[in-house]
Every structure is written in structure tokens, then in C-alpha cells.
Amino acid sequence: MWSSATSRTRLAAAVLAAAAIAGPIVGRALAAAGAQPPKSPRLYIFDCGVIKGLGVELFGFKKDEVPVRDFFVPCYLVAHPKGTLMWDVGVIPDSAFKGDGAPVTQGNSTVARPLLPQLAAVGYTPADITYLGLSHYHSDHTANANAFAGSTWLVRSIEREAMFAEKPAGIIQQASFSALKTAKTTILDKDDYDVFGDGTVVIKSAPGHTPGHQVLFLKLKKTGPVLVAGDLYHYPEERTMNRFPSFEFNKEQSAASRAAIDAFLKKTKAQMWIEHDAATNATLKKAPEFYE
DSSP states (O other): OOOHHHHHHHHHHHHHHHHHHHTHHHHHHHHHTOOOOOSSOEEEEEEEEEEOOOOGGGGTOOTTTSOOOOEEEEEEEEEETTEEEEEOOOSSOGGGOOSSSOOEEETTEEESSOHHHHHHHTTOOGGGOOEEEOSOOOTTSOTTGGGGTTSEEEEOHHHHHHHTOSSOOSSOOGGGGGGGGGSOEEEOOSSEEESSSSSSEEEEEOTTSSTTOEEEEEEETTTEEEEEOTTSOSSHHHHHHTOOOTTOSOHHHHHHHHHHHHHHHHHHTOEEEOTTBHHHHHTSOOTTSOBO
């Protein structure tokens, strides 16, 4: 016999597969029952695709110095007793799917399953999301941002200004987050922002990759402290070999942010998850399973 928890996990996995094929109608039905607030924070990781074929030279390495790797694209949901936070929302929007269950490829990126049915399979719709946070504005983190325009957007003013500049610079798709321009917004003006006021979900400033790049720190009851690092690093070797992407907004700021976060990791003994690192993500549980 399965335990009740195991039964729920396996059932959710089954309906998640169905939702990926059947699309929004099934997704809405799955979320209709809703999810109850957890007793302590939970972190769900959704598979939001893969990016292939990026040369290592983009990340400060010489050709063949490190092997070329595919990049995992995660999306995250934090469920807290006081609300919910969606963190980073993918590389290809759900609107690109045709409803036939087929993966979608755009450029170097491929996504097998849209985000919202994955969210629905664990009991949530965009209307259930209290806050939206983005590590930064690059288009592989913002694809479904418009779906969460009813949430309160947590953003630094310098990042928001860059996102809505008349002539935006960098890897950006303004159409993917255009609805955020009029969304309810909280401007983060301190290095640390305690989302729910109890120290368990904290957004930390880490500028350099973009003007207002930020990372997410979690205190999970069973898992312990975790830092979701955004694009502070892409390859683990960036950290050990002190390399920086060629497209950093400000390399000196990035170096300072990395040093500050390294000190924070030592102080808190938190594990750091590099969002795009496929090797790290291969070891992590994906929704409907969760960390708590």
C-alpha cells in the first residue's frame, strides 16, 4: 500500500502528464480544488525547458576549456502559510503551445510542457499567486510573466527602468512582461527583502548580470537553507575559475555580488542551486514533489 503522501504525489504526477497533453482546460479543472496553505514553506521546481548549443566562450571560457552543456530552465513556486511567490517563469510562453502535447522549439530553446498546467497539477492558478519575482529580465526567465500580472511584482527600480526603457538593451523580450507595467508593484529598495516577514523567504540584491539582478534565499524546515542563484553563475566553473559571461551588464558589480553571496553562504551554510546547471538540476526533485 502507498502512504497517503505517496499516493498524492503519484496521483499528481499522473494528472500532470495529462495536463501537459490536454492543456488549459484540464489545467483549470485540476486547480479548481485548490491547494491548502502549507504549515511551513514549500518549494516546487517546474521543468520549463532546455537551452542547447551555447558556446562556452559566451561565459568567459576558451573553446574546449570546459565542455559545452545544455542549460536547464527552471521555474519555481514558493508556497508559504501567508501566501505564494512565483520565481522565474520560463523561456517560451505557454501561448506558443498548440495543445497537441508536442514540444515547442524557438531558437536554441525547447520546452516540453507548458508552465500553467504544471502549476495547476499542484493546485494553483495564476490567480492564487500572491507575488511574482524575477531573478532578472533576460528572456529565458520572463516568458510567462504576463500570466502573473494580477500578482504583486517584487522588483528593484533600476531593473524595472531597464525593462521598460524605450530602447532596451540585452537579452530581452518586452512583450513577455508588458502587462507588468501596470501591475501592482513593490519596489525593493534594500539589499534584503523579507517577502513574508518571518525570514524564511528573502530576496537578496545581487546586481551585475543585469542592473537589478537578485537571488532567492529560503529557510526550509526539513531541507535547510537554500539559495536559488538566478544567473549569478551559469557554469559551476565560473565560480572556481573566476570567469564571467561576456554579456554581463557590469562585471565589477557581478564580482562584488559573488563575493557577498559567497560570504553569505559560508555564514548561513546554505546550499546554492545554480539555476541553469543541468547536473545540479538532475539531482533535484521536480513538481509535483517539493522541498520543505
